[in-house]
Amino acid sequence: MGIGFIDILQSLIDGILFGSIYALIGLGFTLIFGAMEKLNMAYAASSIGGAYVGLGIATLFSLPLVLIFFIGPIAAGLLSILVYLVSFRLIPASNHLGSLMASIGALFFIDEVIIHETQGSPLTFPELGIFSEAYFMLGDLGFRGDLIFIMIFGLVSMGVIIYLLYYTRLGLATRAVSQQNIAARLCGIPIHATNISTFVLAGILGGFAGCLAAASVGVISPLLTIPITIKGLVAAVIGGLGSIRGAIIAGLLIGGVENFFLLVRGVNERDIYVFLLLFVFLVLRPNGLFGNEISRD
Amino acid sequence: MEEKKILEVEGLETSYDMIKALKGVSISAITGKLTCILGPNGAGKSTLLFTLAGILNPDRGKVIFEGEDITNQQTSNLVEKGLALVPENRLIFPHLTVQENLLAGAYARLAKEREIVEQDISEMYARFPVLKERSSQLGGTMSGGEQQMLAVARALMSKPKLLLMDEPSVGLAPLIVGEIFSIIKQLNEEGISIVLVEQNASKALEIGDYFYLLDQGKQIFGGSREAILKENIIKKAYLGESAG
Numbered sequence: 001m002g003i004g005f006i007d008i009l010q011s012l013i014d015g016i017l018f019g020s021i022y023a024l025i026g027l028g029f030t031l032i033f034g035a036m037e038k039l040n041m042a043y044a045a046s047s048i049g050g051a052y053v054g055l056g057i058a059t060l061f062s063l064p065l066v067l068i069f070f071i072g073p074i075a076a077g078l079l080s081i082l083v084y085l086v087s088f089r090l091i092p093a094s095n096h097l098g099s100l101m102a103s104i105g106a107l108f109f110i111d112e113v114i115i116h117e118t119q120g121s122p123l124t125f126p127e128l129g130i131f132s133e134a135y136f137m138l139g140d141l142g143f144r145g146d147l148i149f150i151m152i153f154g155l156v157s158m159g160v161i162i163y164l165l166y167y168t169r170l171g172l173a174t175r176a177v178s179q180q181n182i183a184a185r186l187c188g189i190p191i192h193a194t195n196i197s198t199f200v201l202a203g204i205l206g207g208f209a210g211c212l213a214a215a216s217v218g219v220i221s222p223l224l225t226i227p228i229t230i231k232g233l234v235a236a237v238i239g240g241l242g243s244i245r246g247a248i249i250a251g252l253l254i255g256g257v258e259n260f261f262l263l264v265r266g267v268n269e270r271d272i273y274v275f276l277l278l279f280v281f282l283v284l285r286p287n288g289l290f291g292n293e294i295s296r297d
Numbered sequence: 298m299e300e301k302k303i304l305e306v307e308g309l310e311t312s313y314d315m316i317k318a319l320k321g322v323s324i325s326a327i328t329g330k331l332t333c334i335l336g337p338n339g340a341g342k343s344t345l346l347f348t349l350a351g352i353l354n355p356d357r358g359k360v361i362f363e364g365e366d367i368t369n370q371q372t373s374n375l376v377e378k379g380l381a382l383v384p385e386n387r388l389i390f391p392h393l394t395v396q397e398n399l400l401a402g403a404y405a406r407l408a409k410e411r412e413i414v415e416q417d418i419s420e421m422y423a424r425f426p427v428l429k430e431r432s433s434q435l436g437g438t439m440s441g442g443e444q445q446m447l448a449v450a451r452a453l454m455s456k457p458k459l460l461l462m463d464e465p466s467v468g469l470a471p472l473i474v475g476e477i478f479s480i481i482k483q484l485n486e487e488g489i490s491i492v493l494v495e496q497n498a499s500k501a502l503e504i505g506d507y508f509y510l511l512d513q514g515k516q517i518f519g520g521s522r523e524a525i526l527k528e529n530i531i532k533k534a535y536l537g538e539s540a541g
Contacts, residue, residue, distance in 0.1 A: 169407050176390050176401045183388040185352060188376030188405040188455060 003264060006140045011263040012256045017147035018216065019255015020154030024209035025228055026235025026247035027158060028202035034178045034242040035198040038099050042083045042106035044229035047206030048222070049110045050076025051214050052118075054207070055125060065126040069211050076207025079110070080199040089192065107229065114222045122221035125214035132215075150212045157205055158248055164201065165244070174198050178242070227271070231258075234278045240291025250289060302361075303328040303459050303490045304349070309358035311341075311348045318344035320514035321358070326459065326492050326507070331485045333501040334494045336511035342494040343385055345511070346461050349492075350382040351375045362459070377405050381457035385464045385494075387448040391437025395428050398436050398447055402454030414454070421450045442473035449480065459490045466497045478504055502526070 025044055032040045054072025058065055087102035127146065134145025165171035173194045176184040185191055213228060214220035235254050239246025254274055261273040281288060304326040311319040318341045326332040334342055347353040349360060351372035360368045362380060390398050399421060400407060403414045422429035425446045431439060436447060445465055452460060462481065466474040474497070482504045485491050495501040501508075508525045510518035518525065 169404070172393075172397060172401055172407075173404065175393060175397075176404075179390045179392050180388050182352060182384060183390060183451075184401070185372045186350060186376070186382050186384060186388075187401045187451065188373040189401070190371075190373050 007263060008260065010141055011259045013141060014144065014147060015256040015259025015262075016252045017144070017151045017255070018259065019252040020151045021209050021213045021216075021228070021251075022231045022235045022254050023248045023251025024154050024157060024205055024212075025232025026239060026251040027161065027244060028206045028209075029232050029236035030239065030242055030244060030247040031161070031174075031198055031202045031205075033236065034244075035174055035195055036088065036178070038088065038096055039103065039233070040083060040087065040199075040202075041100065041103040041229065041233075042087065042110060043080075043103075043202065043206055044210075044232055045107040045110040045225045046079035046083055046203060047076050047210035048214075048220070048225050048228065049079050049114060049210075050074075050203070050207035051125070051210035051220055052114055052123075053079075054211060055123060055214075055220060056117075066129075068126065069208070072211040073204040073207030076210060077200040077203035080203025080206070081196060084196055084199040088195070107225070111222045111225050118222075120222075122219045122223070125211075125218055125220040127218050128215050146216055150216060153208065153212065157208055158244075161201065161205065162244065170194070170197055231274060234274060237278060238281045238288050240288025243288065243290035246288055246290035300330075301328040302326065303363055304492065305359075305361040306345075306349070307359040307361070309345070309348060309355050309360065311344050311353050311355045313344050313347075313353060317356075318514055319348065319355070319358075322511065322514070322516050323358075324509050324516060324519060326490055328490050329485075329488060330506040331481070331491045331493060331504060332507045332509070333505035334492065334509045334511060335496075335498050335501060338496070339513070340511040341514040342511055343463055344514075346382055346384075346463050346492070346494055349461060350380065352382075373405065376455050376457075379456065379458035380461070381452040381455045381459070382461040383448050383452045383463065383465060385467065387441075387444045389436040389439075389444050389447050389451065391435065393436055394433050395436060395439070395447060396432045398451050399428075399454050402451035405455065417454060417456075421453065425450055442469050442476070445469060445473070445477055446480075449477075449484075453484075457489060459492065460484065462491065462493045464494055464496060466495065466500060474500060 025047065028043050029039065032043065051072045053075035054068040057063070057071050058068045083103065083106050087106050088099050091098045091102055128149050131145040131149040136143040136145070165174060173189045174197065176187065176189055177191055177194045181191065213224060231254055235251040236247050238253070239250035254277070257277055258270055258274050262270045265273070302325045306322060306324045309319050309322045310317065322341070322345060334345065336342055344353065348355050351370055354369050359366060362378060367375060367378070390401060393401065396418065399418050400414065403417065406414055422432070427443055428447060428450060431443065436444065439447065465477050465481065469477065478500055481491060481493065493501060493505065502522065505522060507521060509516050
């Protein structure tokens with residue numbers, strides 16, 4: 001049986017919808033990179049960690065499972081503060097490599113804590129209730145309810161981030177700090193408080209993405225961390241580090257590409273092509289889709 | 298009547314990139330006057346201003362602003378106290394619009410008095426009409442002279458009592474330099490105390506009240522315009538002792 005056009009279209013649709021998760025994580029990477037010109041490699045780990053804390057607290061106190069989607073993001077935001085402190089605040093600002101290595105350390109630290117606490121076995125994660133059962137048909141194409149929920153949720157979160165960045169005092173401070181650090185200080189903008197806000201904001205976003213990723217597959221496992229880290233990073237790089245719309249579009253693109261290759265080449269080869277996409281971009285368009293739109297002085 | 302000092306600096310020593318750039322500088326600025334700091338490249342002028350603005354912390358020495366010891370205070374506190382720096386190379390926010398650059402300049406006041414800030418922006422537009430024309434344009438797309446005006450306007454948005462300016466003429470066409478200097482003069486006449494760092498000594502001599510000469514991290518002269526004109530000291534500072 002060959003692969004028909006409809007199959008390809010269907011896999012692209014599913015992939016792009018799921019790609020909202022990569023878009024959210026890519027957006028988080030890009031926000032932090034935009035603010036500090038540094039990569040926080042522990043970002044996806046603290047996102048998944050937040051989802052774990054949400055699941056843990058909800059299970060421990062027998063809370064309604066929907067609360068995981070509130071507790072998880074808050075926990076991820078708090079974890080992000082810790083990551084900021086150990087990997088960025090306490091390391092001299094000029095030591096870019098130091099922060100990079102420390103955040104990789106934080107990634108594995110969070111992962112190891114999770115493995116230790118769960119004896120290394122995956123946990124069942126609540127699915128998205130009625131959304132998981134819903135399925136819509138449009139002609140020959142089907143739309144999974146949970147993926148549509150993830151997409152809508154992702155778009156709303158992105159909308160909130162864009163609103164915060166472009167229409168609030170905090171957003172003005174964040175953008176000012178990211179563009180011209182010394183001038184931002186001269187304007188009286190508190191740098192560290194602004195950076196912490198960026199980390200918390202990105203952390204909350206990541207917490208949502210972590211919960212959504214776990215909910216869409218119904219299990220949560222530390223094995224999720226590395227693939228989400230890498231794909232979020234690829235989204236941020238392909239989009240152009242620092243570009244918000246770049247990260248969003250690239251995240252959706254990666255979701256589509258990944259699912260397309262899942263269909264035509266199988267699950268074992270799928271990720272190879274995602275990483276090839278990264279190399280293609282790094283060689284042919286190193287600034288990504290939307291990087292460096294205006295050159296800096 | 299004794300003149301009040303808005304700024305007093307005593308024995309300031311600051312290291313920058315492991316090099317001691319200031320080796321004991323003591324200067325003062327009189328309220329309402331225009332104080333110029335001259336000197337060749339690498340004399341420590343920018344380091345001095347960065348230390349005054351709290352961007353760099355001194356190893357030793359004291360900075361007193363309006364009678365209060367402000368050594369080692371955070372820049373954000375200093376801005377609220379009324380001390381603003383227009384940095385060398387302007388350092389405007391390239392991806393913020395002109396309007397947003399001005400809003401950022403008023404950051405500390407933005408939460409409480411947004412409406413007053415909006416009024417102040419209108420005043421800035423009246424003072425610098427070119428900024429009004431470009432209000433929704435990104436800062437990075439403007440010419441050097443326009444960026445300098447924006448940098449000055451952004452610093453003024455914090456309502457400073459003392460304005461520190463680092464080489465506002467650098468890299469600008471002579472006509473624009475003239476314009477910038479007349480703006481500086483005007484701001485000073487309106488009552489803002491100014492400390493101006495310049496390499497363009499002849500321009501600075503036209504508008505300054507008091508002068509200091511820095512060389513290799515130390516001040517080698519301090520005095521009025523008459524005093525600096527009398528001695529052949531500028532030439533010495535710029536060309537080295539042997540040339541004098």
